[in-house]
Amino acid sequence: MDExxxxxxYFDWDQGIGDDCALISIDxxxxLATTVDTLIEGVHFPANTSAQDIAYKALAVNLSDLAAMGATPLYFTLALSLPSVDKKWLADFSQSLKAxxxxxxISLVGGDTSKGKLSITINATGFVEKNQALLRSGAQAGDPIFVSNTLGDAALAWQQIQKQQTPSSALLKQFNRPEPQVVLxxxxxxxxNSCIDISDGLEQDLSHILTCSKVGAGINLEALPLSSEVAQHIxxxxxxxxxxxxxxDYELCFTVPNAYINRIKAIEKDLDIKLTKIGAITKKKGLKIKGLEKHCKSYQHF
Ligand SMILES: [Mg+2]
Structure with a gap:
Protein backbone atom coordinates (compact mmCIF):
# COMPACT_ATOMS: atom_id res chain seq x y z
CA MET A 1 0.00 0.00 0.00
CA ASP A 2 1.46 3.40 -0.90
CA GLU A 3 1.31 6.44 1.37
CA TYR A 10 -7.33 5.31 7.25
CA PHE A 11 -6.88 9.01 7.86
CA ASP A 12 -8.91 11.03 5.37
CA TRP A 13 -11.93 11.53 7.63
CA ASP A 14 -14.31 14.37 7.02
CA GLN A 15 -12.15 17.51 7.15
CA GLY A 16 -10.28 16.80 3.92
CA ILE A 17 -6.53 16.29 3.80
CA GLY A 18 -4.83 17.03 0.51
CA ASP A 19 -2.98 20.29 0.09
CA ASP A 20 0.60 20.86 1.19
CA CYS A 21 -0.47 22.62 4.37
CA ALA A 22 -3.56 22.84 6.48
CA LEU A 23 -5.14 26.29 6.36
CA ILE A 24 -6.62 27.34 9.67
CA SER A 25 -8.76 30.43 10.21
CA ILE A 26 -9.07 31.73 13.72
CA ASP A 27 -11.29 34.39 15.18
CA LEU A 32 -3.47 29.56 19.43
CA ALA A 33 -1.86 27.10 21.86
CA THR A 34 0.19 24.38 20.20
CA THR A 35 2.02 21.33 21.52
CA VAL A 36 3.78 18.22 20.24
CA ASP A 37 4.45 14.81 21.81
CA THR A 38 6.06 11.62 20.56
CA LEU A 39 5.34 8.11 21.79
CA ILE A 40 7.91 5.43 20.96
CA GLU A 41 7.40 1.70 21.32
CA GLY A 42 9.45 0.31 24.19
CA VAL A 43 10.03 3.76 25.65
CA HIS A 44 6.54 5.12 26.27
CA PHE A 45 4.47 1.97 25.85
CA PRO A 46 5.28 -1.76 25.96
CA ALA A 47 5.61 -3.60 22.64
CA ASN A 48 2.39 -5.58 23.16
CA THR A 49 0.15 -2.49 23.61
CA SER A 50 -2.95 -2.57 21.40
CA ALA A 51 -3.23 -0.22 18.44
CA GLN A 52 -6.36 1.26 20.05
CA ASP A 53 -4.57 2.09 23.29
CA ILE A 54 -1.56 3.55 21.47
CA ALA A 55 -3.76 5.83 19.37
CA TYR A 56 -5.77 6.92 22.40
CA LYS A 57 -2.72 7.77 24.49
CA ALA A 58 -0.87 9.53 21.68
CA LEU A 59 -3.74 11.99 21.27
CA ALA A 60 -4.71 12.12 24.96
CA VAL A 61 -1.26 13.30 26.12
CA ASN A 62 -1.43 16.16 23.63
CA LEU A 63 -4.97 17.05 24.72
CA SER A 64 -3.62 17.07 28.27
CA ASP A 65 -1.06 19.73 27.31
CA LEU A 66 -3.83 21.81 25.74
CA ALA A 67 -5.83 21.33 28.95
CA ALA A 68 -2.90 22.58 31.02
CA MET A 69 -3.27 25.92 29.22
CA GLY A 70 -7.06 25.95 29.36
CA ALA A 71 -7.19 25.73 25.56
CA THR A 72 -10.11 24.43 23.54
CA PRO A 73 -8.83 21.71 21.15
CA LEU A 74 -9.01 22.71 17.48
CA TYR A 75 -6.92 20.45 15.24
CA PHE A 76 -3.98 18.06 15.17
CA THR A 77 -1.45 16.56 12.79
CA LEU A 78 -0.02 13.05 12.95
CA ALA A 79 3.40 11.71 11.95
CA LEU A 80 3.41 7.94 12.00
CA SER A 81 6.44 5.72 11.65
CA LEU A 82 5.49 2.08 11.03
CA PRO A 83 7.65 -1.03 10.63
CA SER A 84 5.19 -2.35 8.00
CA VAL A 85 1.67 -1.77 6.70
CA ASP A 86 -0.53 -3.93 8.91
CA LYS A 87 -4.09 -3.26 7.79
CA LYS A 88 -5.75 -4.60 10.94
CA TRP A 89 -3.43 -2.50 13.13
CA LEU A 90 -4.06 0.62 11.04
CA ALA A 91 -7.83 0.12 11.08
CA ASP A 92 -7.82 -0.28 14.89
CA PHE A 93 -5.48 2.68 15.35
CA SER A 94 -7.49 4.94 13.09
CA GLN A 95 -10.84 3.98 14.66
CA SER A 96 -9.63 4.66 18.21
CA LEU A 97 -7.93 7.94 17.25
CA LYS A 98 -11.07 9.09 15.49
CA ALA A 99 -13.29 8.23 18.48
CA ILE A 106 -10.65 18.09 17.36
CA SER A 107 -9.91 17.51 13.64
CA LEU A 108 -7.03 15.66 12.00
CA VAL A 109 -5.77 18.09 9.35
CA GLY A 110 -2.54 16.56 8.06
CA GLY A 111 0.37 14.29 8.67
CA ASP A 112 3.18 12.14 7.41
CA THR A 113 3.99 8.44 7.32
CA SER A 114 7.33 6.68 7.08
CA LYS A 115 8.81 3.23 7.47
CA GLY A 116 10.71 2.63 10.72
CA LYS A 117 10.35 1.64 14.34
CA LEU A 118 6.81 2.20 15.62
CA SER A 119 6.54 5.81 16.75
CA ILE A 120 3.68 8.27 16.85
CA THR A 121 4.09 12.03 16.90
CA ILE A 122 1.08 14.27 17.31
CA ASN A 123 1.06 18.04 17.15
CA ALA A 124 -2.16 19.43 18.61
CA THR A 125 -3.40 23.01 18.54
CA GLY A 126 -6.18 24.69 20.45
CA PHE A 127 -7.32 28.23 21.13
CA VAL A 128 -7.86 30.46 24.12
CA GLU A 129 -9.33 33.93 24.45
CA LYS A 130 -6.49 36.43 24.31
CA ASN A 131 -4.60 36.68 27.64
CA GLN A 132 -6.85 34.11 29.29
CA ALA A 133 -4.56 31.06 29.00
CA LEU A 134 -3.61 29.23 32.17
CA LEU A 135 0.14 29.73 32.63
CA ARG A 136 2.74 28.40 35.03
CA SER A 137 3.71 31.85 36.19
CA GLY A 138 0.87 33.30 38.26
CA ALA A 139 1.08 31.45 41.62
CA GLN A 140 1.32 33.72 44.67
CA ALA A 141 2.38 33.05 48.26
CA GLY A 142 -0.59 31.80 50.27
CA ASP A 143 -2.44 30.24 47.31
CA PRO A 144 -3.70 26.70 47.91
CA ILE A 145 -2.40 24.02 45.50
CA PHE A 146 -4.84 21.50 44.06
CA VAL A 147 -4.54 18.31 42.02
CA SER A 148 -7.32 16.50 40.15
CA ASN A 149 -8.32 12.87 40.79
CA THR A 150 -5.55 10.53 42.02
CA LEU A 151 -1.78 10.25 41.54
CA GLY A 152 0.49 7.28 40.88
CA ASP A 153 -1.92 4.83 39.25
CA ALA A 154 -0.23 4.78 35.85
CA ALA A 155 3.23 4.66 37.42
CA LEU A 156 2.25 1.68 39.56
CA ALA A 157 0.85 -0.08 36.47
CA TRP A 158 4.13 0.54 34.60
CA GLN A 159 6.16 -0.70 37.57
CA GLN A 160 4.10 -3.91 37.67
CA ILE A 161 4.39 -4.42 33.89
CA GLN A 162 8.16 -4.15 34.15
CA LYS A 163 8.12 -6.83 36.86
CA GLN A 164 6.07 -9.10 34.51
CA GLN A 165 3.03 -8.67 36.77
CA THR A 166 -0.46 -7.94 35.45
CA PRO A 167 -1.86 -4.65 36.78
CA SER A 168 -5.55 -4.40 37.71
CA SER A 169 -7.87 -3.06 35.03
CA ALA A 170 -8.25 0.20 36.97
CA LEU A 171 -4.49 0.81 36.97
CA LEU A 172 -4.17 -0.23 33.33
CA LYS A 173 -6.90 2.19 32.36
CA GLN A 174 -4.96 5.07 33.92
CA PHE A 175 -1.81 3.92 32.14
CA ASN A 176 -3.26 3.30 28.68
CA ARG A 177 -6.25 5.62 28.63
CA PRO A 178 -5.63 8.68 30.81
CA GLU A 179 -8.50 11.15 30.59
CA PRO A 180 -7.24 14.56 29.44
CA GLN A 181 -8.69 17.17 31.82
CA VAL A 182 -9.90 19.49 29.06
CA VAL A 183 -13.29 20.17 30.63
CA LEU A 184 -11.85 20.83 34.08
CA ASN A 193 -3.68 31.60 38.50
CA SER A 194 -1.26 28.81 37.51
CA CYS A 195 -1.70 25.35 36.03
CA ILE A 196 0.32 22.43 34.64
CA ASP A 197 -0.52 18.89 33.59
CA ILE A 198 1.31 16.19 35.53
CA SER A 199 3.19 14.18 32.93
CA ASP A 200 6.61 13.75 34.58
CA GLY A 201 5.42 13.46 38.19
CA LEU A 202 3.97 15.94 40.70
CA GLU A 203 7.32 16.85 42.26
CA GLN A 204 8.92 17.86 38.97
CA ASP A 205 5.84 19.43 37.40
CA LEU A 206 4.88 21.47 40.47
CA SER A 207 8.49 22.66 40.57
CA HIS A 208 7.99 24.13 37.09
CA ILE A 209 5.13 26.26 38.47
CA LEU A 210 7.34 27.33 41.39
CA THR A 211 10.23 28.32 39.14
CA CYS A 212 8.04 30.21 36.68
CA SER A 213 6.10 31.94 39.47
CA LYS A 214 9.29 32.64 41.50
CA VAL A 215 7.79 31.18 44.67
CA GLY A 216 8.09 28.00 46.79
CA ALA A 217 5.58 25.53 48.16
CA GLY A 218 4.88 23.24 51.05
CA ILE A 219 2.89 20.10 50.37
CA ASN A 220 1.84 17.32 52.70
CA LEU A 221 2.32 13.64 51.81
CA GLU A 222 -0.74 12.70 53.84
CA ALA A 223 -2.87 14.98 51.68
CA LEU A 224 -1.97 13.38 48.32
CA PRO A 225 -5.04 11.87 46.66
CA LEU A 226 -4.41 8.14 46.14
CA SER A 227 -6.47 5.26 44.82
CA SER A 228 -6.84 2.35 47.24
CA GLU A 229 -4.31 0.31 45.21
CA VAL A 230 -1.65 3.01 45.27
CA ALA A 231 -2.33 3.67 48.97
CA GLN A 232 -1.89 -0.05 49.67
CA HIS A 233 1.32 -0.19 47.63
CA ILE A 234 2.74 2.75 49.58
CA ASP A 249 -0.74 10.93 35.55
CA TYR A 250 -2.10 13.55 33.13
CA GLU A 251 -3.99 15.16 35.99
CA LEU A 252 -3.89 18.93 36.50
CA CYS A 253 -1.95 20.66 39.27
CA PHE A 254 -3.07 24.25 39.77
CA THR A 255 -3.19 27.11 42.23
CA VAL A 256 -6.05 29.50 42.95
CA PRO A 257 -6.27 32.65 45.04
CA ASN A 258 -7.86 31.87 48.44
CA ALA A 259 -10.86 33.97 47.50
CA TYR A 260 -11.86 31.33 44.91
CA ILE A 261 -11.90 28.28 47.18
CA ASN A 262 -15.69 28.11 47.01
CA ARG A 263 -15.58 28.17 43.21
CA ILE A 264 -13.35 25.08 43.34
CA LYS A 265 -15.88 23.30 45.54
CA ALA A 266 -18.61 24.18 43.04
CA ILE A 267 -16.56 22.89 40.09
CA GLU A 268 -15.86 19.67 41.98
CA LYS A 269 -19.58 19.15 42.40
CA ASP A 270 -20.62 20.24 38.89
CA LEU A 271 -18.05 18.07 37.11
CA ASP A 272 -18.20 15.22 39.63
CA ILE A 273 -14.42 15.28 39.86
CA LYS A 274 -12.11 14.99 42.85
CA LEU A 275 -10.02 18.15 43.48
CA THR A 276 -7.70 17.85 46.46
CA LYS A 277 -5.80 20.59 48.25
CA ILE A 278 -2.30 19.20 48.76
CA GLY A 279 -0.55 22.25 50.20
CA ALA A 280 0.10 25.93 49.65
CA ILE A 281 2.45 28.30 47.88
CA THR A 282 5.10 29.90 50.08
CA LYS A 283 7.20 32.99 49.70
CA LYS A 284 10.29 30.95 50.57
CA LYS A 285 11.65 29.25 47.42
CA GLY A 286 11.92 25.49 47.02
CA LEU A 287 9.48 22.60 47.42
CA LYS A 288 9.05 21.22 50.93
CA ILE A 289 7.30 17.88 51.17
CA LYS A 290 6.10 17.24 54.71
CA GLY A 291 6.58 13.60 55.68
CA LEU A 292 9.02 12.69 52.90
CA GLU A 293 12.41 11.41 54.00
CA LYS A 294 14.27 11.47 50.74
CA HIS A 295 13.47 13.12 47.45
CA CYS A 296 12.47 10.94 44.52
CA LYS A 297 14.35 10.49 41.32
CA SER A 298 12.09 12.19 38.81
CA TYR A 299 11.32 10.97 35.34
CA GLN A 300 14.15 11.91 33.03
CA HIS A 301 13.65 12.03 29.27
CA PHE A 302 17.29 11.06 28.66
MG1 LIG B 1 2.67 19.31 29.86
Missing part, protein backbone atom coordinates in the same frame (compact mmCIF):
# COMPACT_ATOMS: atom_id res chain seq x y z
CA UNK A 4 -1.59 8.08 -0.46
CA UNK A 5 -3.82 5.03 -0.34
CA UNK A 6 -2.89 4.53 3.31
CA UNK A 7 -3.91 8.12 4.10
CA UNK A 8 -7.08 7.89 2.04
CA UNK A 9 -8.13 4.61 3.59
CA UNK A 28 -10.01 37.77 16.18
CA UNK A 29 -9.20 38.07 19.88
CA UNK A 30 -8.08 34.48 20.25
CA UNK A 31 -4.64 32.93 20.69
CA UNK A 100 -11.18 10.30 20.89
CA UNK A 101 -10.88 13.14 18.37
CA UNK A 102 -14.65 13.18 18.06
CA UNK A 103 -15.13 13.21 21.83
CA UNK A 104 -13.04 16.39 22.12
CA UNK A 105 -14.17 17.88 18.81
CA UNK A 185 -9.28 23.20 32.61
CA UNK A 186 -11.91 25.25 30.88
CA UNK A 187 -13.84 25.68 34.09
CA UNK A 188 -10.62 26.90 35.75
CA UNK A 189 -10.25 29.80 33.29
CA UNK A 190 -10.41 33.06 35.22
CA UNK A 191 -10.09 31.15 38.52
CA UNK A 192 -6.73 29.34 38.57
CA UNK A 235 1.65 1.26 52.90
CA UNK A 236 3.54 -1.93 51.98
CA UNK A 237 6.66 -0.40 50.48
CA UNK A 238 6.90 3.26 51.61
CA UNK A 239 7.42 3.96 47.89
CA UNK A 240 5.95 7.48 47.81
CA UNK A 241 7.78 8.07 44.56
CA UNK A 242 5.04 6.37 42.49
CA UNK A 243 2.74 9.23 43.47
CA UNK A 244 5.37 12.00 43.46
CA UNK A 245 7.61 11.14 40.54
CA UNK A 246 6.17 8.22 38.60
CA UNK A 247 4.68 10.43 35.93
CA UNK A 248 2.05 9.64 33.30
Missing amino acids: FSLINK HGKQ LAKQYN AQSLLGIA ANTQDWCVALAGGD
Whole structure:
Protein backbone atom coordinates (compact mmCIF):
# COMPACT_ATOMS: atom_id res chain seq x y z
CA MET A 1 0.00 0.00 0.00
CA ASP A 2 1.46 3.40 -0.90
CA GLU A 3 1.31 6.44 1.37
CA PHE A 4 -1.59 8.08 -0.46
CA SER A 5 -3.82 5.03 -0.34
CA LEU A 6 -2.89 4.53 3.31
CA ILE A 7 -3.91 8.12 4.10
CA ASN A 8 -7.08 7.89 2.04
CA LYS A 9 -8.13 4.61 3.59
CA TYR A 10 -7.33 5.31 7.25
CA PHE A 11 -6.88 9.01 7.86
CA ASP A 12 -8.91 11.03 5.37
CA TRP A 13 -11.93 11.53 7.63
CA ASP A 14 -14.31 14.37 7.02
CA GLN A 15 -12.15 17.51 7.15
CA GLY A 16 -10.28 16.80 3.92
CA ILE A 17 -6.53 16.29 3.80
CA GLY A 18 -4.83 17.03 0.51
CA ASP A 19 -2.98 20.29 0.09
CA ASP A 20 0.60 20.86 1.19
CA CYS A 21 -0.47 22.62 4.37
CA ALA A 22 -3.56 22.84 6.48
CA LEU A 23 -5.14 26.29 6.36
CA ILE A 24 -6.62 27.34 9.67
CA SER A 25 -8.76 30.43 10.21
CA ILE A 26 -9.07 31.73 13.72
CA ASP A 27 -11.29 34.39 15.18
CA HIS A 28 -10.01 37.77 16.18
CA GLY A 29 -9.20 38.07 19.88
CA LYS A 30 -8.08 34.48 20.25
CA GLN A 31 -4.64 32.93 20.69
CA LEU A 32 -3.47 29.56 19.43
CA ALA A 33 -1.86 27.10 21.86
CA THR A 34 0.19 24.38 20.20
CA THR A 35 2.02 21.33 21.52
CA VAL A 36 3.78 18.22 20.24
CA ASP A 37 4.45 14.81 21.81
CA THR A 38 6.06 11.62 20.56
CA LEU A 39 5.34 8.11 21.79
CA ILE A 40 7.91 5.43 20.96
CA GLU A 41 7.40 1.70 21.32
CA GLY A 42 9.45 0.31 24.19
CA VAL A 43 10.03 3.76 25.65
CA HIS A 44 6.54 5.12 26.27
CA PHE A 45 4.47 1.97 25.85
CA PRO A 46 5.28 -1.76 25.96
CA ALA A 47 5.61 -3.60 22.64
CA ASN A 48 2.39 -5.58 23.16
CA THR A 49 0.15 -2.49 23.61
CA SER A 50 -2.95 -2.57 21.40
CA ALA A 51 -3.23 -0.22 18.44
CA GLN A 52 -6.36 1.26 20.05
CA ASP A 53 -4.57 2.09 23.29
CA ILE A 54 -1.56 3.55 21.47
CA ALA A 55 -3.76 5.83 19.37
CA TYR A 56 -5.77 6.92 22.40
CA LYS A 57 -2.72 7.77 24.49
CA ALA A 58 -0.87 9.53 21.68
CA LEU A 59 -3.74 11.99 21.27
CA ALA A 60 -4.71 12.12 24.96
CA VAL A 61 -1.26 13.30 26.12
CA ASN A 62 -1.43 16.16 23.63
CA LEU A 63 -4.97 17.05 24.72
CA SER A 64 -3.62 17.07 28.27
CA ASP A 65 -1.06 19.73 27.31
CA LEU A 66 -3.83 21.81 25.74
CA ALA A 67 -5.83 21.33 28.95
CA ALA A 68 -2.90 22.58 31.02
CA MET A 69 -3.27 25.92 29.22
CA GLY A 70 -7.06 25.95 29.36
CA ALA A 71 -7.19 25.73 25.56
CA THR A 72 -10.11 24.43 23.54
CA PRO A 73 -8.83 21.71 21.15
CA LEU A 74 -9.01 22.71 17.48
CA TYR A 75 -6.92 20.45 15.24
CA PHE A 76 -3.98 18.06 15.17
CA THR A 77 -1.45 16.56 12.79
CA LEU A 78 -0.02 13.05 12.95
CA ALA A 79 3.40 11.71 11.95
CA LEU A 80 3.41 7.94 12.00
CA SER A 81 6.44 5.72 11.65
CA LEU A 82 5.49 2.08 11.03
CA PRO A 83 7.65 -1.03 10.63
CA SER A 84 5.19 -2.35 8.00
CA VAL A 85 1.67 -1.77 6.70
CA ASP A 86 -0.53 -3.93 8.91
CA LYS A 87 -4.09 -3.26 7.79
CA LYS A 88 -5.75 -4.60 10.94
CA TRP A 89 -3.43 -2.50 13.13
CA LEU A 90 -4.06 0.62 11.04
CA ALA A 91 -7.83 0.12 11.08
CA ASP A 92 -7.82 -0.28 14.89
CA PHE A 93 -5.48 2.68 15.35
CA SER A 94 -7.49 4.94 13.09
CA GLN A 95 -10.84 3.98 14.66
CA SER A 96 -9.63 4.66 18.21
CA LEU A 97 -7.93 7.94 17.25
CA LYS A 98 -11.07 9.09 15.49
CA ALA A 99 -13.29 8.23 18.48
CA LEU A 100 -11.18 10.30 20.89
CA ALA A 101 -10.88 13.14 18.37
CA LYS A 102 -14.65 13.18 18.06
CA GLN A 103 -15.13 13.21 21.83
CA TYR A 104 -13.04 16.39 22.12
CA ASN A 105 -14.17 17.88 18.81
CA ILE A 106 -10.65 18.09 17.36
CA SER A 107 -9.91 17.51 13.64
CA LEU A 108 -7.03 15.66 12.00
CA VAL A 109 -5.77 18.09 9.35
CA GLY A 110 -2.54 16.56 8.06
CA GLY A 111 0.37 14.29 8.67
CA ASP A 112 3.18 12.14 7.41
CA THR A 113 3.99 8.44 7.32
CA SER A 114 7.33 6.68 7.08
CA LYS A 115 8.81 3.23 7.47
CA GLY A 116 10.71 2.63 10.72
CA LYS A 117 10.35 1.64 14.34
CA LEU A 118 6.81 2.20 15.62
CA SER A 119 6.54 5.81 16.75
CA ILE A 120 3.68 8.27 16.85
CA THR A 121 4.09 12.03 16.90
CA ILE A 122 1.08 14.27 17.31
CA ASN A 123 1.06 18.04 17.15
CA ALA A 124 -2.16 19.43 18.61
CA THR A 125 -3.40 23.01 18.54
CA GLY A 126 -6.18 24.69 20.45
CA PHE A 127 -7.32 28.23 21.13
CA VAL A 128 -7.86 30.46 24.12
CA GLU A 129 -9.33 33.93 24.45
CA LYS A 130 -6.49 36.43 24.31
CA ASN A 131 -4.60 36.68 27.64
CA GLN A 132 -6.85 34.11 29.29
CA ALA A 133 -4.56 31.06 29.00
CA LEU A 134 -3.61 29.23 32.17
CA LEU A 135 0.14 29.73 32.63
CA ARG A 136 2.74 28.40 35.03
CA SER A 137 3.71 31.85 36.19
CA GLY A 138 0.87 33.30 38.26
CA ALA A 139 1.08 31.45 41.62
CA GLN A 140 1.32 33.72 44.67
CA ALA A 141 2.38 33.05 48.26
CA GLY A 142 -0.59 31.80 50.27
CA ASP A 143 -2.44 30.24 47.31
CA PRO A 144 -3.70 26.70 47.91
CA ILE A 145 -2.40 24.02 45.50
CA PHE A 146 -4.84 21.50 44.06
CA VAL A 147 -4.54 18.31 42.02
CA SER A 148 -7.32 16.50 40.15
CA ASN A 149 -8.32 12.87 40.79
CA THR A 150 -5.55 10.53 42.02
CA LEU A 151 -1.78 10.25 41.54
CA GLY A 152 0.49 7.28 40.88
CA ASP A 153 -1.92 4.83 39.25
CA ALA A 154 -0.23 4.78 35.85
CA ALA A 155 3.23 4.66 37.42
CA LEU A 156 2.25 1.68 39.56
CA ALA A 157 0.85 -0.08 36.47
CA TRP A 158 4.13 0.54 34.60
CA GLN A 159 6.16 -0.70 37.57
CA GLN A 160 4.10 -3.91 37.67
CA ILE A 161 4.39 -4.42 33.89
CA GLN A 162 8.16 -4.15 34.15
CA LYS A 163 8.12 -6.83 36.86
CA GLN A 164 6.07 -9.10 34.51
CA GLN A 165 3.03 -8.67 36.77
CA THR A 166 -0.46 -7.94 35.45
CA PRO A 167 -1.86 -4.65 36.78
CA SER A 168 -5.55 -4.40 37.71
CA SER A 169 -7.87 -3.06 35.03
CA ALA A 170 -8.25 0.20 36.97
CA LEU A 171 -4.49 0.81 36.97
CA LEU A 172 -4.17 -0.23 33.33
CA LYS A 173 -6.90 2.19 32.36
CA GLN A 174 -4.96 5.07 33.92
CA PHE A 175 -1.81 3.92 32.14
CA ASN A 176 -3.26 3.30 28.68
CA ARG A 177 -6.25 5.62 28.63
CA PRO A 178 -5.63 8.68 30.81
CA GLU A 179 -8.50 11.15 30.59
CA PRO A 180 -7.24 14.56 29.44
CA GLN A 181 -8.69 17.17 31.82
CA VAL A 182 -9.90 19.49 29.06
CA VAL A 183 -13.29 20.17 30.63
CA LEU A 184 -11.85 20.83 34.08
CA ALA A 185 -9.28 23.20 32.61
CA GLN A 186 -11.91 25.25 30.88
CA SER A 187 -13.84 25.68 34.09
CA LEU A 188 -10.62 26.90 35.75
CA LEU A 189 -10.25 29.80 33.29
CA GLY A 190 -10.41 33.06 35.22
CA ILE A 191 -10.09 31.15 38.52
CA ALA A 192 -6.73 29.34 38.57
CA ASN A 193 -3.68 31.60 38.50
CA SER A 194 -1.26 28.81 37.51
CA CYS A 195 -1.70 25.35 36.03
CA ILE A 196 0.32 22.43 34.64
CA ASP A 197 -0.52 18.89 33.59
CA ILE A 198 1.31 16.19 35.53
CA SER A 199 3.19 14.18 32.93
CA ASP A 200 6.61 13.75 34.58
CA GLY A 201 5.42 13.46 38.19
CA LEU A 202 3.97 15.94 40.70
CA GLU A 203 7.32 16.85 42.26
CA GLN A 204 8.92 17.86 38.97
CA ASP A 205 5.84 19.43 37.40
CA LEU A 206 4.88 21.47 40.47
CA SER A 207 8.49 22.66 40.57
CA HIS A 208 7.99 24.13 37.09
CA ILE A 209 5.13 26.26 38.47
CA LEU A 210 7.34 27.33 41.39
CA THR A 211 10.23 28.32 39.14
CA CYS A 212 8.04 30.21 36.68
CA SER A 213 6.10 31.94 39.47
CA LYS A 214 9.29 32.64 41.50
CA VAL A 215 7.79 31.18 44.67
CA GLY A 216 8.09 28.00 46.79
CA ALA A 217 5.58 25.53 48.16
CA GLY A 218 4.88 23.24 51.05
CA ILE A 219 2.89 20.10 50.37
CA ASN A 220 1.84 17.32 52.70
CA LEU A 221 2.32 13.64 51.81
CA GLU A 222 -0.74 12.70 53.84
CA ALA A 223 -2.87 14.98 51.68
CA LEU A 224 -1.97 13.38 48.32
CA PRO A 225 -5.04 11.87 46.66
CA LEU A 226 -4.41 8.14 46.14
CA SER A 227 -6.47 5.26 44.82
CA SER A 228 -6.84 2.35 47.24
CA GLU A 229 -4.31 0.31 45.21
CA VAL A 230 -1.65 3.01 45.27
CA ALA A 231 -2.33 3.67 48.97
CA GLN A 232 -1.89 -0.05 49.67
CA HIS A 233 1.32 -0.19 47.63
CA ILE A 234 2.74 2.75 49.58
CA ALA A 235 1.65 1.26 52.90
CA ASN A 236 3.54 -1.93 51.98
CA THR A 237 6.66 -0.40 50.48
CA GLN A 238 6.90 3.26 51.61
CA ASP A 239 7.42 3.96 47.89
CA TRP A 240 5.95 7.48 47.81
CA CYS A 241 7.78 8.07 44.56
CA VAL A 242 5.04 6.37 42.49
CA ALA A 243 2.74 9.23 43.47
CA LEU A 244 5.37 12.00 43.46
CA ALA A 245 7.61 11.14 40.54
CA GLY A 246 6.17 8.22 38.60
CA GLY A 247 4.68 10.43 35.93
CA ASP A 248 2.05 9.64 33.30
CA ASP A 249 -0.74 10.93 35.55
CA TYR A 250 -2.10 13.55 33.13
CA GLU A 251 -3.99 15.16 35.99
CA LEU A 252 -3.89 18.93 36.50
CA CYS A 253 -1.95 20.66 39.27
CA PHE A 254 -3.07 24.25 39.77
CA THR A 255 -3.19 27.11 42.23
CA VAL A 256 -6.05 29.50 42.95
CA PRO A 257 -6.27 32.65 45.04
CA ASN A 258 -7.86 31.87 48.44
CA ALA A 259 -10.86 33.97 47.50
CA TYR A 260 -11.86 31.33 44.91
CA ILE A 261 -11.90 28.28 47.18
CA ASN A 262 -15.69 28.11 47.01
CA ARG A 263 -15.58 28.17 43.21
CA ILE A 264 -13.35 25.08 43.34
CA LYS A 265 -15.88 23.30 45.54
CA ALA A 266 -18.61 24.18 43.04
CA ILE A 267 -16.56 22.89 40.09
CA GLU A 268 -15.86 19.67 41.98
CA LYS A 269 -19.58 19.15 42.40
CA ASP A 270 -20.62 20.24 38.89
CA LEU A 271 -18.05 18.07 37.11
CA ASP A 272 -18.20 15.22 39.63
CA ILE A 273 -14.42 15.28 39.86
CA LYS A 274 -12.11 14.99 42.85
CA LEU A 275 -10.02 18.15 43.48
CA THR A 276 -7.70 17.85 46.46
CA LYS A 277 -5.80 20.59 48.25
CA ILE A 278 -2.30 19.20 48.76
CA GLY A 279 -0.55 22.25 50.20
CA ALA A 280 0.10 25.93 49.65
CA ILE A 281 2.45 28.30 47.88
CA THR A 282 5.10 29.90 50.08
CA LYS A 283 7.20 32.99 49.70
CA LYS A 284 10.29 30.95 50.57
CA LYS A 285 11.65 29.25 47.42
CA GLY A 286 11.92 25.49 47.02
CA LEU A 287 9.48 22.60 47.42
CA LYS A 288 9.05 21.22 50.93
CA ILE A 289 7.30 17.88 51.17
CA LYS A 290 6.10 17.24 54.71
CA GLY A 291 6.58 13.60 55.68
CA LEU A 292 9.02 12.69 52.90
CA GLU A 293 12.41 11.41 54.00
CA LYS A 294 14.27 11.47 50.74
CA HIS A 295 13.47 13.12 47.45
CA CYS A 296 12.47 10.94 44.52
CA LYS A 297 14.35 10.49 41.32
CA SER A 298 12.09 12.19 38.81
CA TYR A 299 11.32 10.97 35.34
CA GLN A 300 14.15 11.91 33.03
CA HIS A 301 13.65 12.03 29.27
CA PHE A 302 17.29 11.06 28.66
MG1 LIG B 1 2.67 19.31 29.86
